[in-house]
Amino acid sequence: xxxxNAAEAAASYIIEQRRWFHQHPELSWxxxxxxxxxxxxxxxxxxEVQRFEGKTGCCALLRxxxxxxxxxxxxxRADIDALPVEEKTCLPFASENDGVMHACGHDGHIxxxxxxxxxxxxxxxxxxxxxxxxFQAAEETCHGAExxxxxxxxxxxxxxxxxxxWGTMESPYMSFQAGRRMASCxxxxxxxxxxxxxxxxxxxxxxxxxxxxxxxxxxxxxxxxNNNPLNPLVVTVGEMHAGQRFNIIANHAEMYGTVRTFxxxxxxxxxxxxRRIVENTAAALGLTASVSYExxxxxxxxxxxxxxxxxxxxxxxxxxxxxxxxxxMMMSSEDFSYFADKVPxxxxxxxxxNEAAGLTASNHNDRYSVDxxxxxxxxxxxxxxxxxxxxxxx
Amino acid sequence: MDIKSIAAKYESYVxxxxxxxxxxxxxxxxxxxxxxxxxxxxxxxxxxxxxCGTGNGVLATIRGAKPGxxxxxxxxxxxxxxxxxxxxxYASQNPGVMHACGHDCHTxxxxxxxxxxxxxxxxxxxxVVLAYQPAEExxxxxxxxxxDGALDGxxxxxxxxxxxxxxxxxxxxxxxxxMAAADQFMIRVKGKGSHGAAxxxxxxxxxAVAAMVANLQTIVSREIDPAQPAVVTVGRLEAGTRWNVVAxxxxxxxxxxxxxxxxxxxxxxxxxxxxKATAESYRVQAEMEWITLVPPTINDxxxxxxxxxxxxxxxGEDAPVLSExxxxxxxxxxxxxxxxxxxxxxxxxxxACGATWPQHSGHFCVDESALxxxxxxxxxxxxxxxxx
Numbered sequence: 001x002x003x004x005n006a007a008e009a010a011a012s013y014i015i016e017q018r019r020w021f022h023q024h025p026e027l028s029w030x031x032x033x034x035x036x037x038x039x040x041x042x043x044x045x046x047x048e049v050q051r052f053e054g055k056t057g058c059c060a061l062l063r064x065x066x067x068x069x070x071x072x073x074x075x076x077r078a079d080i081d082a083l084p085v086e087e088k089t090c091l092p093f094a095s096e097n098d099g100v101m102h103a104c105g106h107d108g109h110i111x112x113x114x115x116x117x118x119x120x121x122x123x124x125x126x127x128x129x130x131x132x133x134x135f136q137a138a139e140e141t142c143h144g145a146e147x148x149x150x151x152x153x154x155x156x157x158x159x160x161x162x163x164x165x166w167g168t169m170e171s172p173y174m175s176f177q178a179g180r181r182m183a184s185c186x187x188x189x190x191x192x193x194x195x196x197x198x199x200x201x202x203x204x205x206x207x208x209x210x211x212x213x214x215x216x217x218x219x220x221x222x223x224x225x226n227n228n229p230l231n232p233l234v235v236t237v238g239e240m241h242a243g244q245r246f247n248i249i250a251n252h253a254e255m256y257g258t259v260r261t262f263x264x265x266x267x268x269x270x271x272x273x274x275r276r277i278v279e280n281t282a283a284a285l286g287l288t289a290s291v292s293y294e295x296x297x298x299x300x301x302x303x304x305x306x307x308x309x310x311x312x313x314x315x316x317x318x319x320x321x322x323x324x325x326x327x328x329m330m331m332s333s334e335d336f337s338y339f340a341d342k343v344p345x346x347x348x349x350x351x352x353x354n355e356a357a358g359l360t361a362s363n364h365n366d367r368y369s370v371d372x373x374x375x376x377x378x379x380x381x382x383x384x385x386x387x388x389x390x391x392x393x394x
Numbered sequence: 395m396d397i398k399s400i401a402a403k404y405e406s407y408v409x410x411x412x413x414x415x416x417x418x419x420x421x422x423x424x425x426x427x428x429x430x431x432x433x434x435x436x437x438x439x440x441x442x443x444x445x446c447g448t449g450n451g452v453l454a455t456i457r458g459a460k461p462g463x464x465x466x467x468x469x470x471x472x473x474x475x476x477x478x479x480x481x482x483x484y485a486s487q488n489p490g491v492m493h494a495c496g497h498d499c500h501t502x503x504x505x506x507x508x509x510x511x512x513x514x515x516x517x518x519x520x521x522v523v524l525a526y527q528p529a530e531e532x533x534x535x536x537x538x539x540x541x542d543g544a545l546d547g548x549x550x551x552x553x554x555x556x557x558x559x560x561x562x563x564x565x566x567x568x569x570x571x572x573m574a575a576a577d578q579f580m581i582r583v584k585g586k587g588s589h590g591a592a593x594x595x596x597x598x599x600x601x602a603v604a605a606m607v608a609n610l611q612t613i614v615s616r617e618i619d620p621a622q623p624a625v626v627t628v629g630r631l632e633a634g635t636r637w638n639v640v641a642x643x644x645x646x647x648x649x650x651x652x653x654x655x656x657x658x659x660x661x662x663x664x665x666x667x668x669x670k671a672t673a674e675s676y677r678v679q680a681e682m683e684w685i686t687l688v689p690p691t692i693n694d695x696x697x698x699x700x701x702x703x704x705x706x707x708x709x710g711e712d713a714p715v716l717s718e719x720x721x722x723x724x725x726x727x728x729x730x731x732x733x734x735x736x737x738x739x740x741x742x743x744x745x746a747c748g749a750t751w752p753q754h755s756g757h758f759c760v761d762e763s764a765l766x767x768x769x770x771x772x773x774x775x776x777x778x779x780x781x782x
């Protein structure tokens with residue numbers, strides 16, 4: 001079974017869908033119209049749609065015609081939420097929701113998986129197992145996927161595949177590589193408390209603002225001095241607030257940051273190190289500080305050789321050896337890891353950049369748009385991977 | 395042309411040579427007796443040579459009977475200022491100096507490779523240039539040999555380093571970054587001294603250098619791509635003269651390491667920028683001296699492939715293994731900057747013979763059975779490359 005021609009035939013449907021979702025973006029956990037529309041499309045194709053009470057997102061299961069007893073079930077996942085970004089693409093189908101935009105390409109993911117749903121339904125008689133379609137909400141919260149895992153969407157699922165369209169990779173390339181792909185994501189909040197006083201009498205107070213500045217400088221040493229230089233690690237404080245007024249010594253400061261890395265064991269050693277630096281720096285300056293540290297996504301590591309191999313061969317059978325490109329690992333994260341923590345998985349990237357067409361903005365940029373020809377290729381990848389996986393494990 | 399059967403007769407030679415050089419280590423730029431013995435051995439086996447680099451280096455040439463390319467094989471020969479604590483019967487006879495990095499093995503393998511290659515001259519394609527390189531530990535030898543014409547007419551190069559992290563019988567030959575670029579910097583700061591009780595009358599060089607060290611941390615933590623390994627270390631800091639005098643002078647010395655030539659340039663310009671801007675903000679003067687020690691050691695993909703093929707032939711199908719790149723530097727990088735090359739990390743680790751100590755340790759020792767394999771790898775790589 002080869003989905004190349006079927007995907008070309010479905011291309012106009014896929015683009016039409018993408019434009020609709022692009023025009024109607026909704027923020028995480030508010031994807032009501034998005035979910036309705038997906039359910040409507042799936043129902044029209046003949047799927048029975050599973051909704052989640054009080055939550056957005058939906059699932060559907062396709063039973064293959066050649067599914068024998070003990071056959072496998074493979075899940076395909078697309079995320080569906082948009083971002084709080086004011087769109088500046090000037091596209092005729094630009095966002096109708098002010099301040100909300102599909103700036104990460106999840107509109108493309110929905111349409112790719114709908115395209116795959118169509119193709120798989122058309123060839124269901126030839127499938128050696130079942131395909132579960134997962135349209136997941138709230139990826140941008142870093143842990144939307146957690147809800148669906150807890151709700152049992154992976155029950156009976158043997159493997160899962162996900163993909164992201166990617167603005168720094170030229171279309172028509174795609175990347176399905178073994179090993180480290182995206183980093184873990186854990187976030188922290190630091191609160192520093194001192195004592196306020198008049199700005200002209202600092203000796204009567206305890207300056208929480210200076211404490212926050214020192215903490216930020218000292219945190220740099222965790223990356224530059226404590227970490228093995230061969231181990232990729234980012235500690236970023238992205239947001240910092242201190243004080244009330246120019247002539248009052250600040251009695252309180254707050255810092256918000258994120259930690260990205262790959263090694264699961266090392267990941268669990270970070271929190272204690274940050275606490276050490278924060279608490280001791282504060283103590284040295286006569287302040288108190290607290291850290292709250294939250295664990296979100298695990299790293300995305302393609303560590304199942306069979307699945308990576310099936311994905312790569314699927315890409316080659318569709319578009320030839322030259323379709324596969326190398327995309328370096330990234331320090332950004334994906335909540336697909338909540339699925340990957342539970343079942344064997346593979347995650348890939350579909351290049352959406354097209355310099356000749358002026359499509360060079362990266363994901364999350366307010367001008368991000370995609371070479372729409374990548375979408376039917378992504379759809380073909382979903383379908384081909386599912387069919388090949390089921391056949392290989394029949 | 396079966397290198398393994400030719401090599402078999404040099405099994406004791408390679409160990410005898412290694413033990414001789416091990417017993418007589420000489421520090422960088424002083425490898426006089428080492429160089430002399432290398433010349434004697436080459437003369438004895440009838441291989442032509444000439445002096446090349448620092449006065450102690452030797453460049454030998456073996457011409458094959460058939461036409462082909464020219465490869466340079468390189469082995470370094472200097473010892474280290476380390477006190478030997480192995481208790482071996484062939485332990486260092488020069489107190490305070492030891493072959494703690496395994497360059498004794500390199501020299502012995504290179505002499506044995508010369509034996510093998512001259513024995514197979516009739517079937518050998520092209521020319522093999524053997525570089526017996528001094529002064530690796532001070533990153534002078536390679537540059538000096540190149541300046542002395544070692545690479546004239548050479549198409550590719552190959553080096554071997556015995557490696558304590560790789561099991562004996564195995565060899566790591568990955569393409570790409572293998573060893574780090576290394577640079578050294580010295581920053582000198584001039585402020586103005588004053589009484590410690592009247593800091594406002596001075597310009598405190600101690601505070602300024604402390605701020606520089608703190609600000610330098612942000613290069614690795616904020617500026618460099620986290621996927622690119624980089625180190626900026628300030629290893630030495632000095633400021634002031636007395637507890638109750640505001641420091642007039644301060645200085646820091648450090649090193650920058652990375653695996654990429656662009657990152658190396660980035661590190662240098664960032665260190666300079668932070669030094670200048672921090673000095674300005676503390677009203678002191680600062681200047682930097684920068685010494686480029688070695689560029690990154692990056693194995694050429696084709697040379698790596700070829701060497702892995704050679705390793706399979708002489709060491710067995712499963713000999714090539716993966717080993718993490720290392721943040722140490724290697725001046726073989728200067729050869730590899732000029733012509734495509736690869737460096738092999740030859741396994742010498744063997745728990746059974748106590749060869750588990752890290753390089754540069756006073757207890758460092760090797761599984762000597764790996765040395766003939768190294769010599770064969772040199773020879774096979776030369777034969778294969780030249781015949782291409």
